[in-house]
Each structure stands twice: as structure tokens, then as C-alpha cells.
Amino acid sequence: MSSTENKQQARFELGVAMALREWDVLTTAVVNQWGGSESADKRDWMAGAVVDLFFESSEIDAELVEARLLQVMEDEFDVVVEDESAYEVSKLIMDMYSGVQSSDFSTVDRLYQKFLDREGCELKVDVKVQEDAEIDEELSGSDEEAPALVGSQNEQQQSTGPIVDEDGFTLVQSRK
Structure with a gap:
């Protein structure tokens, strides 16, 4: 391999790694x-797997690369990507x-410079994913007792709001 080819x-390897770091779905995962x-x-291994495609086949296109991305996301991260981001x-x-x-x-x-500029920034992604069993439990209701919503009656009387008992019922008070 010549110096230019190296x-x-x-x-190209750097570019693939930077492209994958730009992919929001993968970053979240x-x-x-x-x-x-x-x-x-x-993620780093995934970049190598994509680069390998270009040396394994002379007939490479965007659909083949997309298929590899989707396969790795599902196999390694248990994520099924349903948007067009992989393409x-x-x-x-x-x-x-x-x-x-x-x-x-x-x-x-450009991608590498963007990565360097962002490197000093802390990335925070807050995503909540529910498993199917958790969703089923939410839909069927919970057997656990709800926590008390208010404090003691003395604390309640000091406030101007209504008094709610342990069962969640609002107590009727005299106006005095």
C-alpha cells in the first residue's frame, strides 16, 4: 500500500468513526x-465493521452500509432503528x-473538528425506555398501595388547603 493509500x-476510518459519533440514535445507545x-x-468496533465492508466487497452502496448499521444496532444494542437516520x-x-x-x-x-470542539462539552442525554412488561404493568394497574400524598392533620390544619386522609378522601371541615 502506498503512502497516499495509507x-x-x-x-476514511477516522471519518466513519466521526460519522457514527454524529448519529444521535447510536450516541443515545x-x-x-x-x-x-x-x-x-x-461503537468503535462498529466503525471497524463498516470500514471492513469497503474491503470485503467491490459492490458497495448506501443500502449495504445501512444494513450493516441496522444489524449492529439490533445485535449489539438491542435497538431497532425505525427512522431514516441509518440511511x-x-x-x-x-x-x-x-x-x-x-x-x-x-x-x-469538518466532522473531526466538530468532534474536537464538542469534546470539552459534557453530553447529557436523558431517555427513558420502557420494556414491554413495564408497559403491560402500567396498563393493568399496580397492586402496590399509593404513597400518602399529605402530612399529618396538624400540618394540614396549619395550611389553608383541604384536609386529605390516608385513603385520599377530602375531609369536610366546618367554616370555623
Whole structure:
């Protein structure tokens, strides 16, 4: 492999890694550790699996890349991606590949600079995912007793609001 080919391959590998870091679905899966404690390592492995596609087959297109992305998301993160985001990422990867082959690294450089600019920022993603069993339990109701909503009656009388007993009933008070 020539020096130019080595540079092109290295830049393409970097570009794929940066494209995957831009993918919100994958970022959410990694931050929330849907792939376990090694979720970040799985993302890096995923980048390698995508790069390998380009060396395994001479007939590569965005649909093949998308299929690999979707497969890894389901196998490694238990996520079924139903939006078009995987296809958008695969098109970006295909564009980068074409650019890198002609020594145009502008997209890779832009994504890498964006990554460096963000590196100092803390990423916080708060996503709640419910398992099917949790949803079924919510729909059927809970057998647990509801917690008390208010404090003691002395505290209630000090406030100007209504008095609610332990069962959740509002007590009727005299106006005095």
C-alpha cells in the first residue's frame, strides 16, 4: 500500500468513526449503555465493521452500509432503528469514501473538528425506555398501595388547603 493509500484509508476510518459519533440514535445507545458497560467499545468496533465492508466487497452502496448499521444496532444494542437516520449516516459514509478516494478530506476534517470542539462539552442525554412488561404493568394497574400524598392533620390544619386522609378522601371541615 502506498503512502497516499495509507493516508486515504486512515482518513476514511477516522471519518466513519466521526460519522457514527454524529448519529444521535447510536450516541443515545452508548450514553445510556444499552450495549452494556462496553457500549463505547461496541461503537468503535462498529466503525471497524463498516470500514471492513469497503474491503470485503467491490459492490458497495448506501443500502449495504445501512444494513450493516441496522444489524449492529439490533445485535449489539438491542435497538431497532425505525427512522431514516441509518440511511442518512450510510449516505454520509459513502460520500466520505468517494471524497477520500480523490484525496478530498474536507468532510472528514469538518466532522473531526466538530468532534474536537464538542469534546470539552459534557453530553447529557436523558431517555427513558420502557420494556414491554413495564408497559403491560402500567396498563393493568399496580397492586402496590399509593404513597400518602399529605402530612399529618396538624400540618394540614396549619395550611389553608383541604384536609386529605390516608385513603385520599377530602375531609369536610366546618367554616370555623
